[in-house]
Amino acid sequence: MAQPLVVKKDDDLDEEEYYSPFLGIEKGAVLQEARVFHDPQLDARRCCQVITKLLYLLNQGDTFTKVEATEVFFATTKLFQSKDAGLRRMVYLMIKELSPSADEVIIVTSSLMKDMNSKTDMYRANAIRVLCRIIDSTLLTQIERYLKQAIVDKNPVVASAALVSGIYLLQTSPEVVKRWSNEVQEAVQSRAALVQFHALALLHQIRQNDRLAVSKLVTSLTRGSVRSPLAQCLLIRYTSQVIRESSVSQGGDRPFFDFLESCLRNKAEMVILEAARAITELNGVTSRELTPAITVLQLFLSSSKPVLRFAAVRTLNKVASTHPLAVTNCNIDMESLISDQNRSIATLAITTLLKTGNESSVDRLMKQMTNFMSDIADEFKIVVVEAIRSLCLKFPLKYRSLMNFLSNILREEGGFEYKKAIVDSIIILIRDIPDAKESGLFHLCEFIEDCEFTYLSTQILHFLGNEGPKTADPSKYIRYIYNRVILENATVRASAVSTLAKFGALVDSLKPRIFVLLRRCLFDGDDEVRDRATLYLKLLGGEATVGDTEKDVNEFLFGSLDVPLVNLETSLRNYEPSDVPFDISSVPKETKSQPLTEKKSIGKKQTGPVSAVNGPVPTVDTSYERLLSSIPEFADFGKLFKSSAPVELTEAETEYSVNVVKHIYDGHVVLQYNCTNTIPEQLLEQVVVFVDASEAEEFSEVASKPLESLPFDSPGQTFVAFEKPEGVIATGKFSNILKFIVKEVDPSTGEAEDDGVEDEYQLEDLEIVSADYMLNVGVSNFRNAWESMDPESERVDEYGLGVRESLAEAVSAVISILGMQPCEGTDVVPSNSRSHTCLLSGVFIGNVKVLVRLSFGISAPKEVAMKLAVRSDDPEISDKIHEIVANG
Amino acid sequence: MADFSKESCPSVKNILLLDSEGKRVAVKYFSDDWSTNASKLAYEKSVFTKTLKTNARAEAEITLFDGYIVVYKFVHDLHFFVSAGDDENELILASVLNGFSDSVGLLLRGDVEKRTALENLDLILLCIDEIIDGGIILETDANTIAGKVATNAVDGSVPFSEQTISQALATAREHLARSLLK
Known part of the structure; x- marks a missing residue:
């Protein structure tokens, strides 16, 4: 590890005319040097240099072995004896970098706690930050008292250190940090700008799951006690979150809009930007609401600072996609940005203009754009391509110049995402503008002649198969397709074979020639290609069993697969070879993963609010089915019809967390209670849910399966089964009580006591409704x-x-x-x-x-x-x- | 539920200080986006090459790539970078960047170049530590940052605290003038 570093440094010797303090540095030697930490008479300056060297090595990507790290850590702890302030700071840094293990932490805890209570504020602030980074939750309770005091300390650096540490600790020990609410609330009122900022951030994170509390927080703070720009930015974010979650009363004024608008007149530019962006991203924003935000952004466009211009043009670009008219006022400023030195700004300006411009300006803009396409990053090229696509759909008459532009850039160098954006655009244009079809298909054919991306080649071949046969002269595409069979990899060859078959099926005059080509494919080296060729030959020759009529053949070739591929794959994996043929209709058709991926892409592309978050889609999960059929009591209930999404029966973060899944059968309902014990000091045994079905008359309890034991933090299930009349949509309300025997557990040994106490815990009611x-x-x-x-x-x-x-x-x-x-x-x-x-x-x-x-x-x-x-x-x-x- | 970064605290993904060849002087990552040293080096390389041709001397510049916003500034042979997620407020990042480069300027007494930076690497590392903690902005005011770092300067000569800020700025200006005349 150390060796290459030395070599590298030697290489640099000639280029670096000056002497670097780290020239020829070597890990082994530095670790030797670290012995000075053990000297009884510490030389602070020398120690500092050694720590710097160690940090330099880590910073350059060198790593210490476990033994080395432990050794350095122990040596470093000796340095707490020195009173030198500078050295102490380096010791703090070193401890953070080493991230010691739990048993090592104990050694420094007392030293750090001493520093936390020292008279020097700088020690206190840094000791807090270091300690909170390395301790675990049990130690945390010991220092909690000091942290609470530190939050309201009059020294802003100390307060900030405690608050920032709180934000960090909230992820690991939320229940502790939540107890600090009062102190944090007091810190929000601090005069120090950054304390206010850190306190607000922590307070919001503590309350973020409680909509009402967030709404109250925003209501009280928007009245004007927040002054720090960073805290203002936070408040704007929280406010737009509240606006997003509150339903807009139609026609009436939006709540808190006045606050956002007032922030547009703030002194700090970052606040103005944050507010303007928040307004433009409001759900269903009106042009009246947009106007003041657009006005401030327009002023930013002519700023001398590139960052400001970039921020403004990026925001306006987004607005232009939905409200082009609102942005037209900025067109003159935008035009001057086309020649901006910063290419990112220029690209965003030009695409904004494309969105807002009229038909006559298209040709001029296209000319300007060709010039700089070569020297911008792929991300921006994609932005341009997308802008052109929407422009083309807006002005179909201009398709010729736009299509030319697309085909030109398709020929240039570019990565996959970029090429895919271009191909997608051309395909969309072909679909929507009939006149563009012939030239578009031709450009695509040209492209696949020299295309390095298998995915794109197959996509184009598929599309060609659907569209090509319907053109005036289908025969001219055959050459391009057959070239693929000769030149490409197996995947592309296989899809080229399918495309040929589609031509053969639709164009009678080509059929004999297609037969010749397909027969040649029978000698292909790849199984899939040969299989496809054989299948299609039979199919087109009328010998296959797919169907008797030509309509059936076409349905087979062109019809889309109406089951999601993922589901098909799982079903095929589960299928065991037997006499019963695989039945495609047994494959579930719901698309479980679809909403997820969609949401992701929305979240990534547009930072705006994502409307209507889809609930989890309930589904017949095969894992449920397997689980239930493995329980003898439920084995004769027949086929599982539906399993609901889990319904929470407890508040978040209670002692025992329970949710229930409703499994519906024709004549039965099984309730699956998923229980988690969140108390480390307890072991639960004989866990069962007592269900009172008096408000659900059509149901009668037939079986119950208790859970033997429920240790800390390892979820377990208990089941209750009901009978119900078949064919009746029985509905009703069930009240639930969790009953169990609780045994104390010694946290240090993990052993439970022998004697337990019976106890029960009230859960929330559950309803079975018709939607189930x-x-x-x-x-x-x-x-x-x-x-x-x-x-x-x-x-x-x-x-x-x-x-x-x-x-x-x-x-x-x-x-x-x-x-x-x-x-x-x-x-x-x-x-x-x-x-x-x-x-x-x-x-x-x-x-x-x-x-x-x-x-x-x-x-x-x-x-x-x-x-x-x-x-x-x-x-x-x-x-x-x-x-x-x-x-x- | 869905934790959009928009709704949370502004956060910084990394702070980089590279030399004029793109080599590390000091870097600090606050995000898991780069888990290995190799991926960090790759990121630094692409940031460096993508920004190399631009002129980010007078004002901070900005670019967007790989889903990150990067604000950057060059002083002498040092390249300062601050990266964050692509929906972050650009001006907040710019304030972090300016806090970083200006405080380094103060700490190095205007002598902002690779050699001095390496000689005072302890100050640079402390400086980064005072600006960002775990991705959260601690401080952006250059004078405050430099003040916090320099009260502990081990440098035996003139302690920084005894030098007023205006003096420090004067030295910085003087140095700048000298380097221009070269």
Whole structure:
């Protein structure tokens, strides 16, 4: 490890004309030098130099072995004997860098605690920061008293040190830090700017799970006691969080908007920026609300500081995507930024102009853009490509110059993400602008002739297979496709074979020639390629068993797979070879992971608020199924229909945390209680949940499976099973009491005492509702699915929902009553709209497919009316859905 | 639930001080985004090369790459960088950067170059320690930072505390003038 360092330094010798104090430094030698720490007469200056050398080594990426680190640590602890202030500071740094283990920490604790109570503020502040970084929660309780005092210390450095340490400790020992609320609250009122900032940050983190408390905090602080710019920025963030979570009363003034607006007149630029950005990111912001924010940002555009210009143009760029008109006022300032020295600013300016500009300026902007595309980073190129795509959709007549631009940059160097953005854009343009099809396909063909990315090649080949046969002269694409079969890797070859087959299926005149090409593929070196070629040859020749008619063949070739690939993969993995063929219809169709990835990408790309966070999608989890069927008591309940998402029955951070999963069978319901014991000093035994079903008349308890023992922090399950009449949507309320025998545990030995005490713990009530009998399974094309259902099964009725807060609130209420999956994003209601149609799909118990079409309307006094149309496989179920809504 | 960084405290992911060849003088990482030394070195290399051609001498410059915002400033043969997540308030980062570079200027008494920085590496490391703790901003005012670090200066000559800030600035200015005349 040390050897290369020396060599490297020697190499540098010629280039570095001056002498570096660390020239030729070597770990072994420095560790030797560290022996001076043991001298009875400490030379502070010399020790300081050695520590600096050690820190230098660590900073350069050198590492110490466990033994070396321990040795250095023990040597360093000796230095507490020295009274030299500078040396003490270096000792602090060294201890933090070494991050000692628990048994080592004990050695320095007393020295650090002494420093924490010293008269020198600088010692106190630093000792607090070091100690809090290295101690564990048991030691923490010993110093808690001092930390609480330090928070309200009159020296701001000491107070800040304690508060910042609190923020850090909150992650590891939340229950301790939460006890400091009063002191932290006092510190928020401090005169020292940074103390205020750190106190506010800590106070918010302590309360962040309590919406009401955060809302109160914001309400009291926005009245003006916060002066430090950093604290102001925090307050703005918290305020916009509160605004986001509170429902906007339509038409009326937004709460706290005045506060945000007043921050635009703050002295500190960072506060102005934070406020302007917060306003632009408000949900459904109006142009009246935007105007003051845009005005201050416009002033920033002509600042002499690049950071300020960048911040302003970046924000305006984002606004331009949703409110282009609001930004047009800044166009002149933007134009001057195109030639900005900072390329990032120039790119953002030009893409903003693309979003706000009119048709006549397109050509001019494109010319300017070609010049600097070569010297900006890929991230920015993607921004440009996306801007061009939306521009093209806005001005379809300009497609020719825009398509040319895209094809030019497609030919240049670039990474995968960038190329993918271009290819995606071209594909979207081909789809939406019929005139652009021929040239677009041609550009794509050119691209795959020399494309290094397998993913893109296959994507383009697939697209070509769908679009190519429908063009005027399909034969001209064959050459490009067949070239892939000759030149590329197996994955690309296989997809080229599929594409050829699609041409063969749709274009009769090409069929004989396609046959020739496919036959050649039978000699390919790769299994998949040969398999595909064989399959398609049979298929096109009419010999395969897929179907008799040409329609079936096309359906097979072009139809999309209607099950998510992830689910298909798990099902195939679980399938055991037997006489029963694999049944694709048994694959669950809900997309479990989809909302997650979507959310992630939204979170990453736009920093704005993410509306309507989807709840966890309940699903028939195979792990549940396996778990339940392994319990003999439940084995004869039949096939598990649905498992709900866990419902919390305790408040967060109580002694025992319990949540419940409802498993629904045709004639039974199993409640699975997941229990966690959060008290280290206790062992629970014979844990069982006593369920009172007196308010759920149709249910009768048939079995209960207690949990033998529940040690600290290792979750366990106990089950209670109920019988219910089959085919009835039985609903009801259950009250739950957790009963158990508690035994004390000696924390040092981990052994439990022999005698236990019976105890019980009240849990929250649980309800089984009609939505529990509905699986929220989506359909990819609602209209097709709707039309394929029997119109006879349709039941329509109208309902008055009374006065509602907003249309969106009414829509989400009905969705949650039904427990169905919203399709095609129709669960999102655009703000200010007076009517809305929502499409839902699901599978009702007994495997009955149900589709629902909801039409909402809202009148001026917020009176909401709803028309509900249901189609299902079974007309009786359609009636039941109406019953559910009528009773809900 | 969803913990958007927007709603939390402003945080810094790393502070870098590199020389004119992109080599480390002093660096400090506060984020798990870079778990190995190799990934840290790779990040430093790409930050350095991407910013090399820009002129960040008079005013702090800024760029966006790999999902990070980087504000930076060059003084003599030293390159100062502060990185954070891409939704961070740019001006807060700029204030951290200015606090860093100005306090180093004060501590090195205007002699901001690699040689002096290495000779006073202890001061530089303490300086970083006083600016950010675990990603959270501790202090951004250059005078305060330098004051906190220098009260402990082991340097035997003139203790920094005895030199007033205006004197320090005067020395700094003088040095700057000299280096311009060279």
